[in-house]
Amino acid sequence: MKIVVFGSGAIGSLFGALLAKHNTVVLVGRAPHVTSIRQKGLLINGKTRLTRMVPAVESTKEISFSPDLILLTVKSYDTETASSQLHPLLHDQTMVVSLQNGLDNIQKIGKNIEKKHILAGVTTHGALFLKPGIITHTGKGKTILGELNGHSSKRLKTLVTVFNQAGIETQMSTDIEREIWRKAIINSSINPLTGFLGCKNGYLLENPLLEKTAEFVCTESSLIVSSYGIRVSPGEMIEKTKEVIQDTAQNYSSMLQSIQQGKKTEIDSINGVLLRIGAKQKIDTSFNRILIELIISLYPT
Ligand SMILES: NC(=O)c1ccc[n+]([C@@H]2O[C@H](COP(=O)([O-])OP(=O)(O)OC[C@H]3O[C@@H](n4cnc5c(N)ncnc54)[C@H](OP(=O)(O)O)[C@@H]3O)[C@@H](O)[C@H]2O)c1
Structure with missing residues (x-):
């Protein structure tokens, strides 16, 4: 080929x-x-x-x-x-x-x-x-x-x-579009949290407060995606997110790498899109909104 x-x-x-x-x-x-x-x-x-x-x-x-x-x-x-x-x-x-x-x-x-x-x-x-x-x-x-x-x-x-x-x-x-949505839900918590905190992915499960925050973000993102008609459940997505965090515990997320290199991040294509859909569907978007603001405070777009 x-x-x-x-x-x-x-x-x-x-x-x-x-x-x-x-x-x-x-x-x-x-x-x-x-x-x-x-x-x-x-x-x-x-x-x-x-x-x-x-x-x-x-x-x-x-x-x-x-x-x-x-x-x-x-x-x-x-x-x-x-x-x-x-x-x-x-x-x-x-x-x-x-x-x-x-x-x-x-x-x-x-x-x-x-x-x-x-x-x-x-x-x-x-x-x-x-x-x-x-x-x-x-x-x-x-x-x-x-x-x-x-x-x-x-x-x-x-x-x-x-x-x-x-x-x-x-x-x-x-159903590749569903796979893309699922990956975005996972990324919507791991990437901005590690990006802002400057930590390895695994740290999100070492700190109970951060673990809870990741769960809240994951639930909010899943509800936004469900409201758009995509079949996802918050419980399953939380489990999947934790699995990814464990599997990549020693890695630095791509968002953190971008921030460290002084480059633009993909926050708008992940949390930004979720925020806009949530707002249209009248779903609470507080966590995604906070994460976007935190990342923008590090790299204004
Ligand atoms: N890296 C991973 O582990 C991984 C895993 C799964 C998915 N992804 C996804 O895959 C995508 C790429 O990620 P990445 O980490 O590979 O990013 P990356 O290292 O920044 O690679 C993208 C490359 O494309 C170059 N580029 C952009 N526009 C170009 C153009 N018009 N002509 C020639 N080169 C151009 C960029 O150069 P400049 O930076 O100089 O513009 C950069 O070198 C992202 O959506 C990411 O989320 C990445």
Whole structure:
């Protein structure tokens, strides 16, 4: 399969390196990372250890083929700009797959790309951008891919096979949008709490007050999502959130990493979207509102 990974930072580079084993992969990223990959190859350390010589470019203009798959792995605040650059690469069958966190990526991609091209995914892999040319695979996880209309299409089955052949454990979902909502509920507590406190994920369960706060946020977010017609239960989401906290206890959340690097966060695509839906549905949004304000106090948007 011919693959372009657009937004080759932490997770994009990891997936690109793994997919490049059996596929033609080109990474699109920023100058220092791209330059280092061109000179020394892409090094993955941590849970996966490999060095891959893989083509890397700074602009889609440098790509001479039309890919079967474009993996979109920019942060959610870059989705609209990124997807506006993809059009010249598309052929009729090209799949554009978002592996991003956040609740507004599909809508943003849809402003620039016809819906028939778009699929979605979620992944629980953890990746850290250590320095240009080097990515740390911080946690092995699972990946779920799905068609927006829920169909178990031939192209989806092919995609899942390609991912699994690359060593990326992947399942198919007939309700990928629900998976995205569920991941956002989990992220709505872990990310801003750890981002503001500057702690590892595991600390949220070490401190009873923080554990209770995470439960309150999770309940509020679940009620907002339920009111929107998505089947989720607060009890199950609290359990799932605690499971993720335990599994990633030693990790720093992506929101904390962004704050530490002085970068923008994905708060608006997660808690921001939940807040706006809650307000429309007349559901209490106090916890999400407080978390947004705390994060904005660290990085004004
Ligand atoms: N990292 C993880 O463990 C993980 C796990 C699951 C899901 N996710 C999700 O995956 C998405 C990406 O996360 P990440 O941690 O991989 O972020 P990241 O390390 O910031 O990677 C995104 C990369 O895309 C680059 N980029 C943005 N616009 C570009 C453009 N127009 N042309 C070329 N490069 C561009 C960014 O450069 P600049 O920063 O210089 O703009 C950055 O290097 C997020 O939605 C995140 O929540 C991440």
